[in-house]
Amino acid sequence: MSESIGNEMYTLRINGQDRPVKDAWVGESLLYVLRERLELPGAKGACEQGECGSCTVLMDGDAVCSCLVMAATAIGADIVTVEGLIEKDPSMATTADVIASQITDVQQAFITEGGVQCGFCTPGLIVAVHHLLDKNSDPTELDVKESISGNICRCTGYGRIFAAVEAVVQVRKASR
Amino acid sequence: MTVAVPLSLNEAFDALSRTPDARLIQGGTDLMVEINFNHVKPVDVIALRRIKELRTWQVNSNNTITIGSGVPYQEMEVGQLKELLPALAEAARTVGSPQIRAAGTLGGNLGTCSPAGDGLPVLFALDAIVHLQSAVTSRELSIHEFMLGVKRNARHANEIITGVTVPILDGWQGYAKVGVRNAMVISVASACLAVDKKNNSVRIALGAVGPTIIRCRDAESWLVQQLDLTTATSIDTTIAQEFGRRVALESKPIDDHRSTAEYRRHAVGVLAQRLITRAYTS
Numbered sequence A: 001m002s003e004s005i006g007n008e009m010y011t012l013r014i015n016g017q018d019r020p021v022k023d024a025w026v027g028e029s030l031l032y033v034l035r036e037r038l039e040l041p042g043a044k045g046a047c048e049q050g051e052c053g054s055c056t057v058l059m060d061g062d063a064v065c066s067c068l069v070m071a072a073t074a075i076g077a078d079i080v081t082v083e084g085l086i087e088k089d090p091s092m093a094t095t096a097d098v099i100a101s102q103i104t105d106v107q108q109a110f111i112t113e114g115g116v117q118c119g120f121c122t123p124g125l126i127v128a129v130h131h132l133l134d135k136n137s138d139p140t141e142l143d144v145k146e147s148i149s150g151n152i153c154r155c156t157g158y159g160r161i162f163a164a165v166e167a168v169v170q171v172r173k174a175s176r
Numbered sequence B: 001m002t003v004a005v006p007l008s009l010n011e012a013f014d015a016l017s018r019t020p021d022a023r024l025i026q027g028g029t030d031l032m033v034e035i036n037f038n039h040v041k042p043v044d045v046i047a048l049r050r051i052k053e054l055r056t057w058q059v060n061s062n063n064t065i066t067i068g069s070g071v072p073y074q075e076m077e078v079g080q081l082k083e084l085l086p087a088l089a090e091a092a093r094t095v096g097s098p099q100i101r102a103a104g105t106l107g108g109n110l111g112t113c114s115p116a117g118d119g120l121p122v123l124f125a126l127d128a129i130v131h132l133q134s135a136v137t138s139r140e141l142s143i144h145e146f147m148l149g150v151k152r153n154a155r156h157a158n159e160i161i162t163g164v165t166v167p168i169l170d171g172w173q174g175y176a177k178v179g180v181r182n183a184m185v186i187s188v189a190s191a192c193l194a195v196d197k198k199n200n201s202v203r204i205a206l207g208a209v210g211p212t213i214i215r216c217r218d219a220e221s222w223l224v225q226q227l228d229l230t231t232a233t234s235i236d237t238t239i240a241q242e243f244g245r246r247v248a249l250e251s252k253p254i255d256d257h258r259s260t261a262e263y264r265r266h267a268v269g270v271l272a273q274r275l276i277t278r279a280y281t282s
């Protein structure tokens, strides 16, 4: 029989680790639980209605808006946040200082190409771009545009972001 | 508040009998917005996302397809589903963004029953059957009986929408939508057209221009008299235009924050004309 979760603890699988969520209201969004209860503030909340993509995480391999996932219903799912994309040891992805020393090629390209201004949209875009390139190592311009069509950036005008994606594609191709 | 995450339909009905007033949640792309903004504060929630039975689809022996209520839009956009149900694939592709299409489902579209829901005109054009199940009953309702009005449907509180069945038609089909931009946009007006060559008929259904989805029966029967739908390979511009005009007449749009009634009526006429022109342009 299925169990019902009341206000007691439940456990989520995040970045390869089991993370207990305690003393939470079970209707909270995954975004809220990540940021306010699990010290994973990478995913950003801007609209809380699925419009901006700044809260994007991977859930069972799909890029989804964490603001639209009821956290307690995500038990059993494999969740990866922007913190968990770091290459060396994702299980360490709990504190900001560890993360800072281990950024990914996509993150580096965003920096190099100037794809970050205020940075609010960046974590969501980084997750969306990783998701795209994991599935499609040689995306067309349209593929790239489509894959980030759910991520709104108010600052960059997107040109620098496309340049960053293109740079990663080229580097990854050259190293294959 | 409690949250149940059943792994099978039986477990879901158990949960529903324990908490009869529970809200169901599938992809959460409608319900979570309501909860985040405190418009809804459910006492109990039953999440359907881990029920495998609802996340599958199958081709039946009588040339129909049954799609589980939990199949996300992203699966309808590709592969065999896209090949067999091109209009559904086109509609699915217009929904929100990749993130929304990875989570959102037909079950949720039917549960919400907004006249702007993009899955619904396709289901109306295809005369879909909606499958509803409770712990003890199981019934099939025509989509025309299922949708009652703006965000109102014929589901009983103890029922779960398990899926829909639609026919595989021989003939062109497509979906077109007008919104303020390309991505991430709720429909201002939309239309689904499907040609059924075997029965020499055409079906056109309109979204966001009335309290329910509207089937344009008059325009459909008019067109059949103008054109042999089975053998035609092209269509006169004047016929396509007149078809659009007749479709527009059957719409019942209103003014709201997204658009005006006048624009919507004009837009569905244009969409109908475009769709029928695409249908007969090889």
Ligand SMILES: Cc1cc2nc3c(=O)[nH]c(=O)nc-3n(C[C@H](O)[C@H](O)[C@H](O)COP(=O)(O)OP(=O)(O)OC[C@H]3O[C@@H](n4cnc5c(N)ncnc54)[C@H](O)[C@@H]3O)c2cc1C
Residues within 6 Å of the ligand: A049, A050, A051, B023, B024, B025, B026, B027, B028, B029, B030, B031, B032, B033, B048, B069, B094, B095, B096, B097, B100, B103, B104, B105, B106, B107, B108, B109, B110, B111, B112, B116, B117, B118, B119, B155, B159, B160, B161, B162, B184, B185, B186, B187
């Ligand atoms: C940013 C954004 C953009 C969007 N764009 C579009 C768009 O372009 N086109 C469009 O049509 N929609 C759009 N939507 C709305 C939404 O994505 C769709 O309506 C989607 O189909 C809802 O599916 P879901 O599984 O997420 O529903 P949920 O939110 O899980 O559920 C919606 C409702 O249906 C009920 N329900 C769910 N499953 C069942 C079931 N199996 N049986 C009975 N009741 C059930 C729930 O109780 C709830 O009332 C958008 C939403 C967002 C947030």
Ligand code: FES
Residues within 6 Å of the ligand: A044, A045, A046, A047, A048, A049, A050, A051, A052, A053, A054, A055, A056, A065, A066, A067, A068
């Ligand atoms: S905060 Fe989730 S999409 Fe904007």
Ligand code: FES
Residues within 6 Å of the ligand: A115, A116, A117, A118, A119, A120, A121, A122, A152, A153, A154, A155, A156
């Ligand atoms: S960098 Fe400011 S929103 Fe994108």
